[in-house]
Structure formats: C-alpha cells, structure tokens
Amino acid sequence: MDAIECIKSRRSIRRYTEELVDHETIEKIIDIARFAPSWKNSQTARYIIVEDKEKINKIAAEACLNFEGNMKTLEKANQLLVLCSKIKRSGYERDGSFTTSKGSSWEMFDAGIAAQTFSLAANVYGVGSVMMGIFDEDKVKEILEIPEDLNVSCLLSFGYPKFIPDPVPRKEVSDLLFFQ
Numbered sequence: 001m002d003a004i005e006c007i008k009s010r011r012s013i014r015r016y017t018e019e020l021v022d023h024e025t026i027e028k029i030i031d032i033a034r035f036a037p038s039w040k041n042s043q044t045a046r047y048i049i050v051e052d053k054e055k056i057n058k059i060a061a062e063a064c065l066n067f068e069g070n071m072k073t074l075e076k077a078n079q080l081l082v083l084c085s086k087i088k089r090s091g092y093e094r095d096g097s098f099t100t101s102k103g104s105s106w107e108m109f110d111a112g113i114a115a116q117t118f119s120l121a122a123n124v125y126g127v128g129s130v131m132m133g134i135f136d137e138d139k140v141k142e143i144l145e146i147p148e149d150l151n152v153s154c155l156l157s158f159g160y161p162k163f164i165p166d167p168v169p170r171k172e173v174s175d176l177l178f179f180q
Contacts (some may be wrong), residue, residue: 013128016159111153
C-alpha cells in the first residue's frame with residue numbers, strides 16, 4: 001500500500017472482530033509510529049497498550065465523562081492504546097521557557113502527529129483504530145497507574161475491523177486552500 005492509498009483508505013473504526021492484534025504486529029506498528037516528527041526531535045510519545053478487558057471497561061464506565069459514543073466504542077474494544085506524552089518537553093527549552101507562542105499546547109500537536117502516524121501504520125497492517133479525546137485524564141491515569149511525568153493525550157481503540165465504513169464526503173480543495 002502506498003502512502004496516498006493508506007491516507008485515503010484509513011477510516012475511524014469503532015467495531016472490531018474478537019481476534020486480538022498480536023504483540024508482534026503491535027510492535028511493528030509502534031516501530032513505524034516512532035518516526036512521527038516531534039518538537040526538536042523530543043520524541044515525547046509513549047504508547048501504553050491495554051489488553052485487560054476489565055480495565056478497558058472501567059475506563060469506559062468511569063473515565064469517558066458520560067460520553068456515550070466513547071463508552072460504547074470502548075465496551076466493544078479488546079485493545080486500547082493510551083497515547084501519553086512526556087510533560088514539559090514539547091515546546092519547551094531546556095531552561096523551562098517556550099520558544100513558541102503556543103506554549104504548552106505544542107505537546108498536543110506532537111501527540112496528534114503520533115496518533116495519526118499510529119493510525120496510518122495500523123492501517124497498513126489491516127488494523128483499524130479510532131481516536132477519542134473525550135475522557136477524564138486524571139481518572140485514566142488513576143485506573144492505569146500512569147506516572148506523573150506523563151500526560152494522557154489520546155485514547156485509541158484498535159483491532160481488526162468488523163467492517164469498513166464508506167468514506168464520508170470531504171471538503172473540496174478550493175474550500176480549504178488559500179494562496180496569498
């Protein structure tokens with residue numbers, strides 16, 4: 001699969017087969033995802049794979065801020081990536097100041113790149129995923145005992161798709177592109 005096909009064929013997948021993605025395939029996906037660009041090559045992304053169904057269900061029940069869409073997705077998922085970021089690195093200088101006017105927000109920019117790179121790499125291996133941003137970070141950290149030096153950036157359920165949804169309409173280039 002070439003890069004253009006990979007980008008255009010990737011879909012948000014919320015329903016998975018019962019077959020687990022084996023650890024070797026997950027390692028291959030992370031091996032690709034680790035090449036995601038980051039602030040000054042800080043490589044702040046950390047990938048926590050949750051396969052304990054009780055923990056996934058607990059996150060669904062207690063950490064999704066009652067957002068039904070994420071709760072249902074997690075209840076059907078057997079594997080979950082909790083994408084974390086090392087704190088106070090992305091966007092920061094060594095002395096603790098910011099180079100960018102975005103301040104600490106650059107951390108989420110880097111996390112977004114890492115999440116998309118994971119999703120595209122997963123697509124290459126026939127693994128579907130969906131990114132979820134509505135969650136209680138403190139509750140997720142508590143459930144999974146995530147260290148204080150990491151922020152939870154995103155939840156991504158993943159697995160082999162039960163079905164591939166049709167593509168949704170995209171805006172035209174003329175609606176998105178401006179030359180000055």
